[in-house]
Amino acid sequence: MTFNENANVGGNTARRRGAGVAVAGGGIAGIGAIAVLLFQLFTGTDISGIIPTGPQAGGAGESEIEQCQTGADANARDDCRLAAGSLALDQFWQTQAQGYRAPQLIIVDGSTPTQCGTASNQTGPFYCPPEETVYVDPTFFALLRQQFDATAGPLAQLYVLAHEYGHHVQYIAGSMDRYPDNGSGPDSNGVRRELQADCFAGAWVGSMTEQVDANGVRYLDPPTQQQIADAINAAQTVGDDHIQRESGGFVNPESWTHGSSAQRQQWFQQGYQNGVSACDTFGVPGGSL
């Protein structure tokens, strides 16, 4: 179990949007489409227009996540786990970043339009800066398991969420403006941004037992070694070199926008062991990331 069964996780502000359109089957043509979606995983860059999509959800219906009151609920349901994880993440960042404000979390059910393009399990989870909103379709984790042998267990899912929160922190801290896109490649700002988000996620996992509900009951149990390995496995799975190999391509560092599997694991562990202050990926000389 990940969440403390007795923790009160009610009162979160996560919302669900979409119309319950089934997209997991028909729209996914094969490994190529998955590789495309994984390339944009964590980036906030939407290129879903080039991927054949299923029926559009229309984007109308939006509702609060219901039946998400206790840690037991969060352990039982992917959507509730994400919503509850956002409570812990907000509390963590309030202690780490001055002037922190919570992003909105939208659980995508099917697909939904956003200011950053369509959100669905085909685009993967992403952060949309102009909306200060994290979009996650929980069915994405099943795709990760099917296509890339990732375990994508509960902590790995929370790692993905924490990575997106890392981009929110970067946005409100102004680092997206300070270090704008300067192309791809292993030393690019894009790769540094992704590795920093991995490091931030690791920092949170390293202190996830410190966040508590209104009664002082901690939200999350200490992660097990297996869960840590699972989260690192997720980081490894979405490394650019791994994706390039899985999709039948050769490994070409110049096209990297996210970092290699080894880099992503390394920076996750850096944050996990040493905290947020050890996550200055922009200060690391080129070639040493």
Ligand SMILES: [Zn+2]
């Ligand atoms: Zn990212």
